[in-house]
Amino acid sequence: MKVDAYQIVGHLSTFFDRMMTNADLPARLALKIFWGLDDDAYKKFLAQAFIGIPKDFSGLILEVPVGTGVLSLPVYKELGGAEVFCLDYSDKMLDAARERARQLNLHGVKFIQGDVVHLPFEDDFFDLVLSINGFHAFPDKTAAWAQTYRVLKPGGIFCGCMYVKGENSRTDLFVEQFCDRQGFFCPPHETLTNLEKFLNDIYSRAEVTHVESFAGFVCIK
Ligand SMILES: C[S@@+](CC[C@H](N)C(=O)[O-])C[C@H]1O[C@@H](n2cnc3c(N)ncnc32)[C@H](O)[C@@H]1O
Numbered sequence: 274m275k276v277d278a279y280q281i282v283g284h285l286s287t288f289f290d291r292m293m294t295n296a297d298l299p300a301r302l303a304l305k306i307f308w309g310l311d312d313d314a315y316k317k318f319l320a321q322a323f324i325g326i327p328k329d330f331s332g333l334i335l336e337v338p339v340g341t342g343v344l345s346l347p348v349y350k351e352l353g354g355a356e357v358f359c360l361d362y363s364d365k366m367l368d369a370a371r372e373r374a375r376q377l378n379l380h381g382v383k384f385i386q387g388d389v390v391h392l393p394f395e396d397d398f399f400d401l402v403l404s405i406n407g408f409h410a411f412p413d414k415t416a417a418w419a420q421t422y423r424v425l426k427p428g429g430i431f432c433g434c435m436y437v438k439g440e441n442s443r444t445d446l447f448v449e450q451f452c453d454r455q456g457f458f459c460p461p462h463e464t465l466t467n468l469e470k471f472l473n474d475i476y477s478r479a480e481v482t483h484v485e486s487f488a489g490f491v492c493i494k
Pocket residue numbers: 279293337338339340341342343344360361362363366387388389390404405406407410411412
């Protein structure tokens with residue numbers, strides 16, 4: 274994977290953020306054409322990504338990767354009882370996330386530069402691990418699954434979303450020809466069926482849904 278791909282995205286974070294939030298016409302067109310998400314489907318995609326976080330959640334959260342925090346930081350504003358650690362490989366993405374936290378007056382969130390394959394936390398540490406759009410980008414997925422499991426407490430929640438192949442042929446072509454080639458994503462990519470089986474093998478319970486090519490998962494360790 275070209276890790277620098279996200280260093281560049283960090284520099285262009287305003288454009289990235291508009292895309293991620295379906296904010297304007299170019300973003301809407303791109304989300305519809307490449308990801309099959311119209312406005313209604315985008316709302317479902319967003320709801321699916323965060324559905325695993327209980328409304329009254331309190332405790333320790335790890336988010337990996339946080340990226341620019343465009344989707345998750347507003348959610349943390351509503352979680353009064355959470356202590357949040359956000360990790361990402363790219364310091365440019367983290368710079369944008371720190372700035373967003375400052376603008377949101379979101380104090381106390383910790384931002385850590387690091388690699389998901391070496392999470393700098395003890396075993397069984399977090400009450401919830403959130404991963405939004407991360408596993409399709411991680412080069413060493415086996416280690417990433419193992420590390421996110423390791424740092425979660427027994428009974429804790431692992432949730433989020435990721436791209437899966439096989440749901441929309443135009444999206445699959447776009448991912449293969451653009452996202453993978455440019456280093457934004459890292460193959461091999463899971464299918465929905467494989468992901469569901471895999472997560473159920475690891476976790477005591479796992480529910481997998483999808484909106485177009487985005488799988489949502491909520492698992493209990
Ligand atoms: C598609 S972005 C998703 C960011 C954010 N969760 C979102 O949805 O807006 C993927 C992120 O994964 C990060 N990343 C890629 N490989 C990583 C690794 N090995 N460890 C930690 N972060 C990584 C990139 O730096 C990038 O910020």
